[in-house]
Amino acid sequence: MDVVNILIRRLREMASDFIRLLPQLSIAIVVLVATYILAKFARRIAERLLAKTDLRGTLINLVETLVGVLIWVVGLLVTATIVFPGVTPANILAVLGLGSVAVGFAFKDIFENFLAGVLIMLRKQMRIGDVIACEDVEGRVEMISLRDTHLRHLSGELVVVPNAYLFKNPVTVMTQRPKRRHTVEVGVAYDVDLDAAKERITEAVKGCASVDADQPAEIFAKSFDDSAITFLVRWWAGSKPAEAHASRDEVVRAIKRTLDAAGIEIPYPYRTLTFKEPLAIARARTDAPADEAS
Template sequence: MFELDLDSYSEPVKLILEKINNWAAASIKMLPNFLVAVLTLIAFIIIARIVRRILTKLLDKTTSNLALQNLLIRIGYFAIIAVGLFAALGILELDKTVTSLLAGVGVIGLALGFAFQDIASNFISGVILAVRSPINIGDIIEVSGHMGTVTDTNLRVTSIKTFQGQEVFIPNSTILQDAIVNYTTYGKRRIDLAVGVSYGEDLRRVKKVVLETIDKMQNVIDPQNTIFAYTGFGGSSIDFEIKFWIDYPDHPSFLDMRSEAIMSIKEAFDNADIMIPYPIRTLDFGIKGGEKLSEMKLNLLENQDNSQREID
């Protein structure tokens, strides 16, 4: 039978036991330092939270840019935690580990920079947006075909709530590169309405009626900047545009005011006996050998008379 030679394993076993004893002794020796390192890291986390609260109160008093506030608060919070982490590693006498960690972070950061260019681009764009602040939380904006209210902005994306009730997350790089329409900046918005009147109307009288109607509407601002302009001869009407300003964003909404303007102009035209024409189409069946509509009617009447005579 095969027998194990225990003597041949005695030396390796001794080495393993010696290593285990050394590790146990080192662990017991490092236990106080480990506890101090853990307490140090916990202390820095507590300090970071206190600093975050202090920064929040200070920034609330100094700037109304919520994006910039969030950026500075997060940078301060994570910077203090990073200092605490390196201090804990120093207490554990892992200075070489800290140096290697920093070098590794640099190499990994370089590799990740190439691998995640979009994420890095969004991060940098988020910093630029926070500093320049072209948009703020609560603004009504339109970007990349999406229109709504800005609900949140961070270092990666900006979220807006559309008027249809959906939340859209737009990458910061897209916002920085695309055109942004901010409807909140100036606090007002212009409503443009296209209308048509009959060719038989007195155009000066039409202009006077429309301007008086818009001027009487509530919530219309800057009436001196209201624009009335005839735009051309349409197929069945003379077309014009009326352009006026309202507070925006505010109540009533843009859609409410546009709807109110349409109803008011229609009512004013009815009272003044001004006609808004609708397209009239004439069907001619006599083109290229066909029968004209009048001839078709006469033929139909003749057929009805003949049918009646046959019955009689």
């Protein structure tokens, strides 16, 4: 019976303490609701104000997120002070400082991706809509958040890449400029006049509508290959993948038509067999017996 009485007394004390805390809990709930509304309202205001500036979309998203986080931190500190009057914001910050070491080890990857996301958003060279390649990942940037980056493969698949991966490895931004250089190789036969072949190839490349006329086309004799002398053909065209494929298709077709019209051979691979020892050649028998002939 003593145990039951003690338990009942404890429950009554807890109930009375909870009743005494009801006003504070009510105020804390009101503060949390106000924090939610204020954070949402502040993010919208920041978005509208920053949309009128020249800031990139990634920086606008970063500022909006930081404004919301700051408001929530202040709101949670105020709420903790209301519910627990003996706890001050200084005490909470001190506890957070001591616990940050353990939290840092436990959530190392999360904080690493968070900081990498902030630094990526501050970059000027990579924006939403750019086509990038990083190691074995390639695609169009659709979204940059504080944890990961969404890339859309040219074949349609969505790849979610941790920000730390993009921050630690070299990233090639293929659409950083509206134009970039493209390359193909074409071979001509060994008996062809190389100067004439170069003139015809240059003429074909310059006649393509997708080739940037402000940048000179470059044609170089590259190497002696098995069945042809290979020319390296370089020109400038649109940097987007669709533009690159279309321009390469146009240039290859133009070179083929021009070389065919000029009678310049684009040879098939030739293969020559050399035997170190002479081979015995057997002649066909013309004096076969009658029984064999029949």
